[in-house]
Amino acid sequence: MNGNSFISWVLRSPLHGFLSDGMMLITFSGQKTGKKYTIPVGYFWKDGCLWILTSRNRTWWRNLQGGAVVDLLLKRKQVSGFAVTEHDEENVAELLVVYLAQIPQAARGLKVQVENGKPNTEDITRLAKERLFVRVGLAGQCKE
Template identity: 55%
Template sequence: MNGNDFMSWVLRSPFHGLLSGGMLLLTVTGRKTQKKYTLPVGYYEEGHCLWVLTSRNRTWWRNLNDGAEVEILLKRKNLHGFAEIASDGKLVELRLVDYLKHVPKAAKPMKIRIENNIPNPQDLARTAIERLFVKITLTNEAPN
């Protein structure tokens, strides 16, 4: 069992509370293969939107290039959403500031220095080259 398998198991289990505050299961459909891929991802919530931060060198998000319907398991609830890529450097920098307000412990692994509660602008710019966000607008609860 690899790390993703373990995280997926926990998020589906009664123990989901250990991770559900910042993790969800996201199911995307391959554009060419139509195969469904489910993966655990970190997120933060803003209104009716979920924001997922991922590395640009991952490949799963490319299935969302033109926007796509996705399935979400969030706190053991099945939800549907519409996902769009937010990859513009300046937008990613702004989103990173919000993300770090919600998940301050993420600054250290991304090597973003925080001084007086303000993320270092050069570190944000560097990280925006390496990362992007997926914006998921929740549409409704999925049937069980």
């Protein structure tokens, strides 16, 4: 069982509680094949939207370009949403600051220096070139 399979299993199980506050499963269709894919992703909330940070080098998010309906297993409940990608480096940088304010322990893994609670601007600029966000709106909750 690989890491994604194990995390997916935990998120579907009664043991999900220790992961569900920051991880969920997202199911989407491949743009070319129509095949369904389910992967575990980390998330955080901002303005009623779920935001997923991912690497620009990954390929899964490309299926969401232009917007796509997705299914989520969120805290062991099935919900549907609409996902769009956020590529703009300035917007990504702003979201990274919010993300690190909510999840400060992520700074170390992302190699972002933090002084007096503020992330290093150069680190954020570098990271915005490497990462992007996926915004998932749930019915009636996401403020654009």
